[in-house]
Amino acid sequence: xxxxxxxxxxxxxxxxxxxxxxxxxxxxxxxxxxxxxxxxxxxxxxxxxxxxxxxxxxxxxxxxxxxxxxxxxxxxxxxxxxxxxxxxxxxxxxxxxxxxxxxxxxxxxxxxxxxxxxxxxxxxxxxxxxxxxxxxxxxxxxxxxxxxxxxxxxxxxxxxxxxxxxxxxxxxxxxxxxxxxxxxxxxxxxxxxxxxxxxxxxxxxxxxxxxxxxxxxxxxxxxxxxxxxxxxxxxxxxxxxxxxxxxxxxxxxxxxxxxxxxxxxxxxxxxxxxxxxxxxxxxxxxxxxxxxxxxxxxxxxxxxxxxxxxxxxxxxxxxxxxxxxxxxxxxxxxxxxxxxxxxxxxxxxxxxxxxxxxxxxxxxxxxxxxxxxxxxxxxxxxxxxxxxxxxxxxxxxxxxxxxxxxxxxxxxxxxxxxxxxxxxxxxxxxxxxxxxxxxxxxxxxxxxxxxxxxxxxxxxxxxxxxxxxxxxxxxxxxxxxxxxxxxxxxxxxxxxxxxxxxxxxxxxxxxxxxxxxxxxxxxxxxxxxxxxxxxxxxxxxxxxxxxxxxxxxxxxxxxxxxxxxxxxxxxxxxxxxxxxxxxxxxxxxxxxxxxxxxxxxxxxxxxxxxxxxxxxxxxxxxxxxxxx
Numbered sequence: 001x002x003x004x005x006x007x008x009x010x011x012x013x014x015x016x017x018x019x020x021x022x023x024x025x026x027x028x029x030x031x032x033x034x035x036x037x038x039x040x041x042x043x044x045x046x047x048x049x050x051x052x053x054x055x056x057x058x059x060x061x062x063x064x065x066x067x068x069x070x071x072x073x074x075x076x077x078x079x080x081x082x083x084x085x086x087x088x089x090x091x092x093x094x095x096x097x098x099x100x101x102x103x104x105x106x107x108x109x110x111x112x113x114x115x116x117x118x119x120x121x122x123x124x125x126x127x128x129x130x131x132x133x134x135x136x137x138x139x140x141x142x143x144x145x146x147x148x149x150x151x152x153x154x155x156x157x158x159x160x161x162x163x164x165x166x167x168x169x170x171x172x173x174x175x176x177x178x179x180x181x182x183x184x185x186x187x188x189x190x191x192x193x194x195x196x197x198x199x200x201x202x203x204x205x206x207x208x209x210x211x212x213x214x215x216x217x218x219x220x221x222x223x224x225x226x227x228x229x230x231x232x233x234x235x236x237x238x239x240x241x242x243x244x245x246x247x248x249x250x251x252x253x254x255x256x257x258x259x260x261x262x263x264x265x266x267x268x269x270x271x272x273x274x275x276x277x278x279x280x281x282x283x284x285x286x287x288x289x290x291x292x293x294x295x296x297x298x299x300x301x302x303x304x305x306x307x308x309x310x311x312x313x314x315x316x317x318x319x320x321x322x323x324x325x326x327x328x329x330x331x332x333x334x335x336x337x338x339x340x341x342x343x344x345x346x347x348x349x350x351x352x353x354x355x356x357x358x359x360x361x362x363x364x365x366x367x368x369x370x371x372x373x374x375x376x377x378x379x380x381x382x383x384x385x386x387x388x389x390x391x392x393x394x395x396x397x398x399x400x401x402x403x404x405x406x407x408x409x410x411x412x413x414x415x416x417x418x419x420x421x422x423x424x425x426x427x428x429x430x431x432x433x434x435x436x437x438x439x440x441x442x443x444x445x446x447x448x449x450x451x452x453x454x455x456x457x458x459x460x461x462x463x464x465x466x467x468x469x470x471x472x473x474x475x476x477x478x479x480x481x482x483x484x485x486x487x488x489x490x491x492x493x494x495x496x497x498x499x500x501x502x503x504x505x506x507x508x509x510x511x512x513x514x515x516x517x518x519x520x521x522x523x524x525x526x527x528x529x530x531x532x533x534x535x536x537x538x539x540x541x542x543x544x545x546x547x548x549x550x551x552x553x554x555x556x557x558x559x560x561x562x563x564x565x566x567x568x569x570x571x572x573x574x575x576x577x578x579x580x581x582x583x584x585x586x587x588x589x590x591x592x593x594x595x596x597x598x599x600x601x602x603x604x605x606x607x608x609x610x611x612x613x614x615x616x617x618x619x620x621x622x623x624x625x626x627x628x
Contacts, residue, residue: 076467
C-alpha cells in the first residue's frame with residue numbers, strides 16, 4: 001500500500017502510484033484509525049468523507065466573515081485609482097482612455113499620457129474588466145466587491161490544488177496557511193490586481209496538475225485559460241507560460257489525439273494573451289509595449305537592486321525579501337517549501353519542475369525590481385510574491401506529510417499545532433493593519449457619502465487631499481480639481497522630480513511628462529531659462545478662471561478642505577463668495593505602530609513593540625463657491 005500523500009500520478013515510475021481520495025482514507029485507517037469492526041470502519045470512513053468539505057466550508061465562511069468585517073467600498077490609494085478609473089471608463093463610457101477637459105483637472109498618479117494626448121492607466125485591463133462588470137451589475141460599490149470574492153474563491157480552488165498532492169487533512173492546513181496569510185488578508189479588500197491574479201493562478205495550477213496526474217483535458221483547458229488571463233491582470237504573469245509549456249511537452253505522446261490535446265492547452269493560454277497584445281497595440285502602438293514604459297519602469301529590473309548598494313544605503317532585495325517573508329509572508333514555511341521542491345525532484349520530478357517554474361522565475365524577476373519598501377510592517381513588496389505562495393505552501397506541506405507518513409497522531413497533533421501557531425502569529429501581525437486600513441477607508445467613505453448627499457452630480461469639486469480625490473475620481477460623476485495646482489506648495493517636489501538629469505532615465509512610478517506639465521502650470525522661466533514659481537496672485541487668477549469656466553458650463557463649484565485650511569485654499573478673488581454647506585467629522589481611530597511578532601531575519605529584529613496614541617478627529621468643511 002502506497003504512502004499517504006504520494007498523490008495520483010501519471011505512472012508508477014515517473015509520478016508515483018495513483019491514489020484517489022478513498023485510497024488516502026484507507027491508508028489513514030491502516031495507519032492507526034481502523035482498529036474496530038467493519039461497522040465502525042464504515043462510520044469512520046463516512047466521517048472522513050464528509051469532514052474535509054465541512055471544515056473547508058467553515059474556513060471559507062470565517063474568511064468571508066473576516067473580510068466583510070473590514071470591508072468598506074472606498075479607497076484612497078493611487079494604485080486603486082488607476083484600476084478603478086479604468087473600470088469606470090469601461091462600464092460608463094465603453095472606453096479605457098479619456099482626454100481631460102482642463103489641464104488643472106485631477107488625474108491620478110498612475111494614469112499615463114500617450115503621445116496623442118490620451119490618458120489611461122498604465123496597468124493591464126484584466127482586473128479593471130472584472131471590476132467594470134461588477135459596476136455595471138451593482139453600481140460603483142460593485143468594484144470593491146470583486147477582490148474579496150476572488151480571495152475566497154482562490155482559497156477554495158487552492159484546496160482543490162493542494163488535494164493533487166496532499167491528503168484532506170494536510171490540504172486543509174495548507175488552505176489555512178493561505179487564507180490567514182498576512183499578504184492575502186491585506187490585499188483582499190484592496191481594489192488592485194493581486195487578488196484576481198491569485199484566483200487565476202490557483203485555478204490554473206489546479207488544472208495543470210489535474211492534467212498531469214489524471215489526464216483531465218477539460219481541467220487543463222480551464223487552467224491554461226486562467227493562467228493566460230493572469231497575464232492580463234499583471235504583465236509579469238506571462239512568465240507562467242513556462243510551466244504551461246513544460247506540462248504540454250512532458251505529457252506529449254506520439255499520437256494524433258495527444259498532439260491535438262496539448263495544442264489545445266497552449267491555444268487556450270494564448271487567447272487572453274492575444275487580447276492583451278491587441279490592447280497594448282491599440283493603446284501604446286505595439287503589442288509588446290506597455291503603460292509602464294511611459295514611466296521608464298520597464299527598465300526597473302537590474303542586478304544592482306538584487307545586490308543593493310552600501311554606499312547609498314540601499315538594501316539588497318534578497319535581504320528585504322527574507323526579512324519580510326518571515327514577518328508577513330510564510331512564517332516557518334518558506335524554507336520548507338524550497339526544500340520540499342528539491343526533494344520532490346527525486347520522487348515526482350515532473351510535478352516538482354512545474355512548481356519550480358511557477359515560483360522561481362518570478363522570484364528572480366522581482367529580486368531585481370527597483371521598488372521594494374523595506375518596512376517590516378508593509379506588504380508593498382511582498383504583494384509581488386503573493387501568487388507564488390500556494391506553490392511554496394504545497395511543497396512545504398508535501399514535505400511535512402511525507403516526513404510524518406504512517407504517524408497519524410504525530411501528524412495530526414504536530415502539524416495541527418504548527419499551523420495554529422502560524423495562524424495566530426499571522427493574524428496578530430495583520431489585524432492591526434487591517435483595522436488601520438478600515439479606519440482610513442471609513443474616513444474617506446464618510447466624507448464621500450456626505451459629499452454625495454450635498455453635491456449634485458456633474459459638479460466641480462476642488463480638494464487638497466489626494467486620497468479623497470482618488471476615491472471621488474474612481475467613483476465618478478464629478479469634475480475633480482487639485483488645489484495644489486493653484487499653489488506653489490508642490491513646486492519643490494515636482495521640480496526635483498523632473499529637473500534632475502541624474503533621475504531622468506531612472507524608473508519612477510509617475511510619468512515625468514505629466515509631472516512636468518503640472519510644474520509648468522505653477523512656474524515660469526526667466527530670460528536665462530531658469531525656472532521659478534508663479535506668484536500667488538497669478539495662481540489665484542488662474543483658479544478664478546477655472547471656476548468661471550465651470551460655472552459657465554452650468555456646474556456648481558464646491559471646495560472640500562480640512563478645517564483650519566480655509567484661508568490657504570479658498571479663492572481670494574472678490575468675484576466669489578464662499579458658503580459653508582456642511583461640516584464632516586471623521587474618526588480615523590488610533591494609530592498603532594507594531595513590530596511584527598514571531599519569525600526571524602538577518603538584521604536582528606524580533607522584539608514585540610507596540611505604541612498607541614489617540615488621534616483627534618479630522619474635520620472637513622464643504623464650501624460652495626458662488627458669484628458675488
